[in-house]
Amino acid sequence: MKEICKMTATALKAAMEAGELSSREATEAYLTAIEEREKDIRAYLTITPKTALAQADAADKRRGRGEALSPLDGIPGAIKDNICTKNVRTTCASRMLENFVPPYDATVMGKLSGIAMLGKLNMDEFAMGSSTENSFYQITHNPRDLSRVPGGSSGGSAAAVAAGEAAFALGSDTGGSIRQPAAFCGVVGLKPTYGVVSRFGLIAFASSLDQIGTLTRDVRDGALLLNAIAGHDPKDATSVKREYSDFGAQIGREIRGMRVALPKEYFGEGLHPEVKEAVLAAAKKLEGQGAEIVETSMPSLEHALAAYYVISCAEASSNLARFDGVKYGFRAEGYENINELYDKSRSEGFGREVKRRILLGSFVLSAGYYDAYYKKAMQVRTLVKRDFDRILSENDLILSPVAPTAAYKIGEKIDDPLTMYMGDAYTVPVNIAGLPAVSLPCGTDGAGLPVGAQLIGKPFSEAEILRAAYVLEKEAAI
Numbered sequence: 001m002k003e004i005c006k007m008t009a010t011a012l013k014a015a016m017e018a019g020e021l022s023s024r025e026a027t028e029a030y031l032t033a034i035e036e037r038e039k040d041i042r043a044y045l046t047i048t049p050k051t052a053l054a055q056a057d058a059a060d061k062r063r064g065r066g067e068a069l070s071p072l073d074g075i076p077g078a079i080k081d082n083i084c085t086k087n088v089r090t091t092c093a094s095r096m097l098e099n100f101v102p103p104y105d106a107t108v109m110g111k112l113s114g115i116a117m118l119g120k121l122n123m124d125e126f127a128m129g130s131s132t133e134n135s136f137y138q139i140t141h142n143p144r145d146l147s148r149v150p151g152g153s154s155g156g157s158a159a160a161v162a163a164g165e166a167a168f169a170l171g172s173d174t175g176g177s178i179r180q181p182a183a184f185c186g187v188v189g190l191k192p193t194y195g196v197v198s199r200f201g202l203i204a205f206a207s208s209l210d211q212i213g214t215l216t217r218d219v220r221d222g223a224l225l226l227n228a229i230a231g232h233d234p235k236d237a238t239s240v241k242r243e244y245s246d247f248g249a250q251i252g253r254e255i256r257g258m259r260v261a262l263p264k265e266y267f268g269e270g271l272h273p274e275v276k277e278a279v280l281a282a283a284k285k286l287e288g289q290g291a292e293i294v295e296t297s298m299p300s301l302e303h304a305l306a307a308y309y310v311i312s313c314a315e316a317s318s319n320l321a322r323f324d325g326v327k328y329g330f331r332a333e334g335y336e337n338i339n340e341l342y343d344k345s346r347s348e349g350f351g352r353e354v355k356r357r358i359l360l361g362s363f364v365l366s367a368g369y370y371d372a373y374y375k376k377a378m379q380v381r382t383l384v385k386r387d388f389d390r391i392l393s394e395n396d397l398i399l400s401p402v403a404p405t406a407a408y409k410i411g412e413k414i415d416d417p418l419t420m421y422m423g424d425a426y427t428v429p430v431n432i433a434g435l436p437a438v439s440l441p442c443g444t445d446g447a448g449l450p451v452g453a454q455l456i457g458k459p460f461s462e463a464e465i466l467r468a469a470y471v472l473e474k475e476a477a478i
Contacts, residue, residue, distance in 0.1 A: 004029035005164035009075050009221045012167055016063065016074055023056035023063075023074030026167075027116040030076040034118065034165050040146055042138045043160040045081050046089050047119040052076060056116040071228045073114035078166040080157050081120040082127055083212065084201040085109055088117075092203050093135035094125045096323050096330045096349035106201020107236065108170060108212055108229045118166055122156030125351045126320065127174055127205040129153050130423050132181070133414045134353045141410070144186055144449055148407040151181030157215045158185040168225050169215045174205050175308055176402070176427025178213045179439035183402035183452020186441045188469070190214045190222040193459045194434035195240035197226075198233030206315035207238070209308075209431040219440065219470045223248030226462060242460070250467035256290030258468060259395040263298035266400040266426055278443030278451040279401045285475040286399070286468065293399075296391055300383040301429060307384070308428040309421060310364050310377035316354075317361030323349065356417065385433040392458045397468055401426050402452035406445045426454065436462045438469045442476045 004026055007015070015021035031049050038044060059074030079085060082092045084102035086109070091097045124134040132140040132155030140155045142148040143163035150159040154171030158181035161169050171178040173191040182189025191213045202212055214225040227248065232241040262283060267276055287293045325331040325345025332344035350358070364373035391398060403423055413420050430437045435456055442453035453472065457465040 005033045007167070008217045009072065009167045010224055012075055013072070013224070023059040023116060024053065026074070027052050027056040027076045027118070030118055030166065037163050037165060040141060041143055041159050041163045041165065042140050043121055043156040043163065043165055044078070044119045045091060045093065045122050045137055045156070048088060048117055051088070052116040052118050055114070059114055059116065062114070070112070070114045071224055072112060072168070074116060075167050076116040076118050077112070077168045077170070078118045078121050078157070078160050079109070080123055080154055080169065080171045082123060082172055082203045083108065083170060084203065085117070085120065088120065090120065090203070091137075092126045093123045093137060094349070094351065094354070095136045098330060100329060102201075104201065107198035107233045109201065111229045111231070121160055121169060124153035124155070125354050126203070126316070127153040127172055127177055128316070128353050128357055130176070130180060130420050131414065132156060133410065134351055136351055139410060142185055142407050145407065145447070147409055148449070149184065149410055151184035151407065153177040154215065155181045158182050158187055158189065161185070161187045161215050161217060167217070168221055170229070171213055171215050172202055173211050173213050173431065174209045174312060175431050176424050178215060179427050179437060179452070179454060180403050180424070182215055182439040183441070183450065184407035186450030188216050188219055188222050189439040190226060190462070191430065191437050192226060192230065192462055193240075193436040195238050196230050196244070196436075196460070196462070198231070198236040198239050200233055200235040204319040206312040207319065208315060209312055211431070219438070219466055219473050220248060220251055222438065223251060223466050245463070247462050247466060250463045251470045253467055254290060255286065255468050255471050258291040258397065259294055260286055260291050260468070261294045261296045261391050261395040261398045263296050263301065263391065263398065263400065265298050265301040270404050270422065270425070271401060272405045272445070274445040275401050275403070275405060275451050278445070279399065279453050282442040282453045282472055282476055283399055286472060289471050289475065291468070294395055296395070298387045298391060300380065300387045303380045304384050304429040304432055305421065305425045307377040307380035308424070308432055309360070310373050311381065311432075313357045313361035314365050314374050315361070317358045317365065320354070320358055325349070353417070381432050384429050388429070388433045388435060396457070396464060398456040400454045400456065402439045402454045403427070406447070406449035406451055430456055435459060436465055438465050440469050440473055442472065
């Protein structure tokens with residue numbers, strides 16, 4: 001049973017197709033692993049064993065009849081708790097949505113119909129945070145060191161995959177919320193180009209930045225899962241209408257002649273020496289496989305983080321206005337009028353970090369401050385995108401760290417929000433520009449904790465990114 005939980009989704013799929021393993025056997029193995037490990041990891045907010053086993057049995061019957069199967073039919077996986085799942089509680093790790101049971105599925109859930117869904121995964125409340133310490137319900141622990149955070153906001157997703165509690169997981173990435181926890185937990189996190197994966201059914205944080213993506217055990221699994229969930233969706237106005245080929249088609253091809261840029265701003269002040277060393281060693285490994293490493297500069301990077309927090313908080317203040325204690329969600333008791341209902345419900349229903357960002361967002365959108373903050377941030381967004389366009393017009397990929405440090409101790413930074421925000425400096429520019437990026441392990445620090453490297457590409461270049469990531473994965477296996 002334990003060996004099943006070490007297999008990649010690709011290997012599980014092959015074993016099922018060969019008749020060597022049933023979906024039920026795989027699902028039972030993962031449910032046993034969850035029962036054994038969850039008391040330490042705490043990755044799940046909702047576990048759905050009956051649903052998972054019923055879905056596994058249905059997949060086995062389809063396979064027995066020789067029916068056409070979806071790419072992940074019968075594979076046990078788990079879903080971040082801000083993605084709507086019909087008839088299964090979806091909380092966004094918030095008191096505000098403690099008892100919310102969606103009457104519909106997110107589009108990605110329809111595309112993954114046939115999987116054995118093990119449950120819903122912990123996260124920072126409404127995806128606001130970098131450590132999964134902002135969940136209303138519990139703190140998730142990093143499987144590589146239980147005293148440390150798993151990253152965030154998709155910390156439950158990364159921890160579940162790293163701990164062998166799910167063969168794969170879906171997460172969402174607004175400013176690094178897939179890539180940073182993937183780096184902290186030593187798994188592969190893929191944030192697709194904005195618009196490649198439908199956001200319908202993803203409970204919004206910042207609509208122009210949010211993107212659903214994948215957390216998997218290896219690069220090949222990332223391609224497999226992206227193949228399943230990508231595609232145009234008429235229910236999502238930001239979904240891109242285009243044809244998508246196999247995202248894993250280039251995996252296994254050499255990278256000789258690829259130009260990989262290293263912007264000097266990604267390797268400056270604030271980056272831990274051990275992280276810098278591991279990422280530069282990754283660059284050497286790519287060079288050893290025939291890639292050309294090019295040093296360059298991205299001047300707008302120093303302003304990207306500030307612009308991101310202004311834009312994301314402004315959008316959050318608008319998106320979260322719908323949670324008012326009237327239509328659905330948490331409703332406070334002991335109010336005398338509608339204004340008191342709003343006040344008490346939002347004060348008691350939202351956590352500290354969410355309220356901080358709503359207040360900041362409302363401030364930067366207010367009369368008298370809009371031009372000074374929000375408008376200026378949008379201008380910086382344009383500069384960041386231009387810098388990426390310039391570098392990627394001359395190079396195939398950009399290589400950078402994912403985070404300034406490896407995973408830190410639980411409680412170490414939770415009371416210092418500015419320091420926490422600085423940890424997103426290397427990931428948020430990708431969201432600002434709407435680009436695809438992947439995080440994968442490239443080494444370890446002195447404490448044996450994973451260090452992540454980030455590969456960034458042109459819009460819709462996921463196949464090229466995964467091709468280079470696969471080469472690095474083989475060269476830097478830890």
